[in-house]
Amino acid sequence: MSTATVSRALSRPERVTEATRERVSEAVRVTGYTLNQSARSLRLQSARTILVALPDIGNPFFSTILDAIEREAARRGYGVLVANRFARGDTDPLRDYFLSNRADGLLLLDGSIDRAQLEALTRAPTSLPLIVACEAIADAPFHTVRTDNAYAAEQATRHLLRLGHSRIGHIKGPAGNVLTAEREAGFLAALCSAGAEIRAEWVLHGGFSMDDGARAARTMLDLQERPTAIFATNDEAAIGFISEIARSGLICPRDMSVIGFDDLGIAEHFLPPLTTMRQPREALGRLAAEALIDLIEGAPGKRVPRQFVLSSQLIVRGSTAPPRPR
Amino acid sequence: MSTATVSRALSRPERVTEATRERVSEAVRVTGYTLNQSARSLRLQSARTILVALPDIGNPFFSTILDAIEREAARRGYGVLVANRFARGDTDPLRDYFLSNRADGLLLLDGSIDRAQLEALTRAPTSLPLIVACEAIADAPFHTVRTDNAYAAEQATRHLLRLGHSRIGHIKGPAGNVLTAEREAGFLAALCSAGAEIRAEWVLHGGFSMDDGARAARTMLDLQERPTAIFATNDEAAIGFISEIARSGLICPRDMSVIGFDDLGIAEHFLPPLTTMRQPREALGRLAAEALIDLIEGAPGKRVPRQFVLSSQLIVRGSTAPPRPR
DNA sequence: TGACTGCATGTAATCGATTGCAAGACGATC
């Protein structure tokens, strides 16, 4: 029997006779034959694999999205290759060079990468299928899947305003990140349109980790006058903040309201349960994977940059309350 | 210039003249040439990729380990392919079939997989390099990297005993998981050797999620007589438990001490800060990746199953205290 | 000048699966 027949028996069983099909199955079982994916990829010019580049797999925010991506990819028969700390590392040409042709497309979750470098990737002749998700620049000429961060930040701040707060602070994200700017803008917009006081010293440098939140808390504790509520750039910063002020005897929400962003799993179970803006992480991951695979499999003509924008949802829990009367 | 020369210029620059090297670099730059990894893999019979199979990427415990694995793999020039919910899914032959030859080895973090199935994988002629990490069976004939769970569980329980508790409960992990049994055994061993009371109703069915911990809390709240301290199978269960009893007005550690397991990032920032057994997650991931790549690159003769056992460390924080005098 | 050494480069086979085309088998129809 020729290898051609075996190949057909495995990939398109209806093209061979019942008898041949069974002989092949039997031989596969006996010899423990496994298909060589490299050879298949080489011949078909497609690895059926996508590369997901993230800033931090260890962060539950990203790992949930990765979960959804992996599920969708598996459903469509694609493998998932991960590259962690994508933008941090030495993005030397060699790295790109060796990465190429191993994956059919790139799903970028890391907003810190240099934009020019990105545009180079998508340019012909390589023309790598690319989706930028989560940390995407709003007006960039790429396919993007993201949430409307500025609007969601505005909503979060409005929630605090509605509760009666007028002295509101913000813990910012890391410098240079796309999201930092958008969320800060939304925060300021809400304060502005409500005519509330904006104090520069209440806009604290922060980051996306709990330690960043704790650091911001220490900065704030040193202030003469403190805000009565805080909009934190994400849940982790919010938690770090709440935890740190607790050491000084300040209790959330009695002494200070805090709202986060993301709705991580911990938010619901934290003490106090965290009020937050829920980002549809599963949907983000699923859509991003879907869009990337469509792009890979679709006709090259279809490649007009499309932008998906999902919306976030206010989840009110116990970490926000009306300000304490003085 | 022949392709052979180009290949040499890129892989072993010292084998060609300075002039040739430069002409090749120039051509690479101009044409945007990228190496075809499939062809390379096919020729060299090695994909320089490992497959990491996990039960749940979204879980911060695993995602931190994955982080360490990815880092070590990248350092040694390997890509990382992830398969989530490995044991859950339909492990039909086709899946294994198409997975094969895409990766040079398997790093299994999922203890729920069928053991017979595993042994089949490692048998000749395929003889897939395999490391079982974290959720490994102690006496299994595989290379393993794990922590001594039973001993660590004993230590955790001893901590509660030392504080003066004698009425101690346990939230178990999911049924069927290797770790569940080991941690329960350590718990019982500690109680036994201390001569403390063991009550079946204080050993609660649980799981690894916060919701599982919350469920266990509800079961416990219904009991006539309650323990004064709880050893939870992991930090998430501990947090879910503490959060849930708080709704009924029970405060940790005043009314009940709780110790967790893992030392997730949140443990330090939770309120109260969580006492826990720290598992060396980075070291686990790094060692596992190291061992797997050694196995892949090493001589086939070297394949005597080796077992790495790391130890956990008691981290005392605020969620455990002496029992309240009655 | 001829033989030899050492180095750079070219030639061609190889890895394993896929697939267009050709050939063969078989039955149906006239």
Added chain:
DNA sequence: GATCGTCTTGCAATCGATTACATGCAGTCA
């Protein structure tokens, strides 16, 4: 019995990088 169509199978080229071996060239020394 010849012709045709249909269905199954085999042949052989192909994907792109690697590498053993062959070739060719320059320099050295007797």
